[in-house]
Amino acid sequence: MRVHLCGVRGSTPAPGRDFLRYGGHTSCVAVCHDDGPPRLILDAGTGLRPASALLRGEAFSGTILLTHLHWDHVHGLPFFAAGDRPDARVRVLLPEQDGSGQHGTGQDGTGQHGTGSAEAVLARGMSPPHFPITPGELRGDWSFGFSAPGEAKAEGFTVEAAEIPHKGGRTFGYRISDGHSVLAYMPDHCPTELGPGPEGWGEYHPAALALAAGADALIHDAFLLAPEVAAQARLGHAAADYAVGLGRRAGASRVVLAHHKPDRTDRDLDLLAARFAADPRVMVAAEGTVIDL
Ligand SMILES: [Zn+2]
Numbered sequence: 001m002r003v004h005l006c007g008v009r010g011s012t013p014a015p016g017r018d019f020l021r022y023g024g025h026t027s028c029v030a031v032c033h034d035d036g037p038p039r040l041i042l043d044a045g046t047g048l049r050p051a052s053a054l055l056r057g058e059a060f061s062g063t064i065l066l067t068h069l070h071w072d073h074v075h076g077l078p079f080f081a082a083g084d085r086p087d088a089r090v091r092v093l094l095p096e097q098d099g100s101g102q103h104g105t106g107q108d109g110t111g112q113h114g115t116g117s118a119e120a121v122l123a124r125g126m127s128p129p130h131f132p133i134t135p136g137e138l139r140g141d142w143s144f145g146f147s148a149p150g151e152a153k154a155e156g157f158t159v160e161a162a163e164i165p166h167k168g169g170r171t172f173g174y175r176i177s178d179g180h181s182v183l184a185y186m187p188d189h190c191p192t193e194l195g196p197g198p199e200g201w202g203e204y205h206p207a208a209l210a211l212a213a214g215a216d217a218l219i220h221d222a223f224l225l226a227p228e229v230a231a232q233a234r235l236g237h238a239a240a241d242y243a244v245g246l247g248r249r250a251g252a253s254r255v256v257l258a259h260h261k262p263d264r265t266d267r268d269l270d271l272l273a274a275r276f277a278a279d280p281r282v283m284v285a286a287e288g289t290v291i292d293l
């Protein structure tokens with residue numbers, strides 16, 4: 001499995017000279033079968049726009065899996081050139097919303113039509129007057145559906161989804177396996193919602209531990225630093241220290257600290273990396289990094 005970090009920023013993009021090395025694009029990770037093209041894309045933040053380059057001029061054929069629908073995870077969707085073309089095939093899966101199972105999931109249950117459908121839920125944020133076009137107006141063969149807790153197949157990967165605490169909208173963490181390697185992905189996670197946990201950084205709860213168990217890499221929310229948790233956990237995020245603690249407890253081989261605060265400069269992130277330099281399993285996510293698992 002090859003993993004490309006296309007966007008590692010949280011909340012808003014962070015352009016400017018202080019953000020060049022770690023990058024300013026918001027959440028997006030492209031997953032490939034070894035050296036093949038990306039087939040599975042995790043989140044559609046603005047990092048989805050540069051992800052097109054990974055297709056080397058070819059159309060995207062695959063699945064975009066959304067952890068949740070906050071702006072920093074969907075704003076790249078209409079700017080994915082490799083997906084917005086007539087020969088593309090794009091399946092978008094977002095977490096089942098409250099009530100989405102009861103109505104409007106379409107005659108074939110795929111979430112294609114109706115006010116509660118996956119497409120309609122996405123269109124609440126992507127349609128006039130908020131945006132010039134709707135999801136249905138993207139070129140190519142786009143389809144929209146819901147992901148549900150549990151195991152499913154997508155593009156030759158096994159995908160396990162579990163609900164994790166965040167803020168303002170249902171949020172999933174994902175565990176992706178190709179039968180050889182495992183990637184766990186939790187870019188937005190607020191474990192203090194479930195209690196302070198042993199260090200005050202949040203609970204090491206069963207869903208997070210199960211998603212990360214024995215993973216070859218855990219890409220996790222590191223929006224906060226430990227001293228910021230008490231005052232800022234209300235924003236819905238985790239501390240880098242919690243991410244490392246979760247990786248250790250779950251036996252993950254590598255912890256990738258991601259979803260950086262938009263005002264966290266390259267220098268700040270160098271300092272974060274230095275704090276964990278003694279643990280070779282910990283790395284601070286930088287846009288453009290390729291991780292082979
Ligand atoms: Zn986010």
Ligand SMILES: [Zn+2]
Binds near residue numbers: 068166188
């Ligand atoms: Zn979020």
